Amino acid sequence: MAEEEKAQEEKKGGKGKLIFLILLVLILAAGGGAAYKFLVLDKKKAAETKEKQAEKIIEEIKATENVGVMFDLGTFVVNLADPDIERYLKVSIVLELKDQKVQQEAQKRLPEIKDAITTLLLTKRSSDLRTPEGIEYLKEEIAKRVNAILPLGGVKNVYFTEFIIQTG
Incomplete structure (x- = not known):
């Protein structure tokens, strides 16, 4: 009987460890995704915005060159x-x-x-x-x-x- 209780506790302990590991992996994945968004995607958007602003300035300069x-x-x-x-x-x-x-x-x-x-x-x-x-x-x-x-x-x-x- 003691052995059965020990086996059940090991099963419960194993499930608890498994749940803990799954939660840990999910938290790390979410953190990695957030870091990727802030470090990579936002930099890409900022670079695209700067490119658009530069193109707009060039268009304005061209427009002023075509003064009537x-x-x-x-x-x-x-x-x-x-x-x-x-x-x-x-x-x-x-x-x-x-x-x-x-x-x-x-x-x-x-x-x-x-x-x-x-x-x-x-x-x-x-x-x-x-x-x-x-x-x-x-x-x-x-x-x-x-x-x-x-x-x-x-x-x-x-x-x-x-x-x-x-x-x-």
Whole structure:
């Protein structure tokens, strides 16, 4: 009987050791997996991110090398559409055009272009133009209107060299 108890205890002890060893192996495997992730995979992701950033910088440099023809439209002074008080906008606009042909066409249609921009500016309220988003939207609207006037389009960008909102 004592021998049977000893055999059962050895079986229980053997099972306990086996469970302990399995748990130890699982913990070591999880630790190894975590170490691999932090040491290898994260470094790969960081390297890929750096490569993408470098490619983006190269694209930006190439984009600046392809600067179009600058066409100065001059300064516009208009009343804004604020109902409560008279406010004035003074803005100087330079268009970046695709090439010399577009510049020649813009020169021919300068009165139309200035009229379209003046008409657009007269519809704006000062609250529309006090945020960076509002100013960017105005640039987009100007580009669309001028491109609609030019037969082949050609406005690449709109720049404000002066932008003043004055209360009167």
